[in-house]
Amino acid sequence: MTDTVHDMSLMLGKLEAQINYLTEAARSAVQARKVTYRKLELISRQISAAEIHIQHLEQRIDAVEKPMLQIQRWQERGLGAVMLIGLACTLIGGTITNYWQKIIAFLRF
Numbered sequence: 001m002t003d004t005v006h007d008m009s010l011m012l013g014k015l016e017a018q019i020n021y022l023t024e025a026a027r028s029a030v031q032a033r034k035v036t037y038r039k040l041e042l043i044s045r046q047i048s049a050a051e052i053h054i055q056h057l058e059q060r061i062d063a064v065e066k067p068m069l070q071i072q073r074w075q076e077r078g079l080g081a082v083m084l085i086g087l088a089c090t091l092i093g094g095t096i097t098n099y100w101q102k103i104i105a106f107l108r109f
Contacts, residue, residue, distance in 0.1 A: 096103065
């Protein structure tokens with residue numbers, strides 16, 4: 001009979017130890033979830049702040065886009081004008097070179 005009581009005491013002790021282990025595991029899981037939720041909330045705030053920052057940047061880009069297109073158009077027009085002036089100078093230089101002898105003869109008289 002004492003063996004049976006002793007065995008039952010051992011089983012109750014093991015059961016109590018398992019219950020304590022499960023209780024401690026549940027507590028640590030709760031703590032881990034709290035940490036995870038805090039980190040998740042922090043990440044969520046950071047993402048919200050980044051989205052707001054991106055929206056402000058998009059607004060600034062939209063405000064700058066039209067003047068930049070106008071500047072680009074003026075640059076293209078300026079490049080075209082420089083090319084036209086270069087072509088005209090080339091034509092004038094070619095004409096002078098071609099008729100140089102006649103021009104010198106005309107100026108001597």
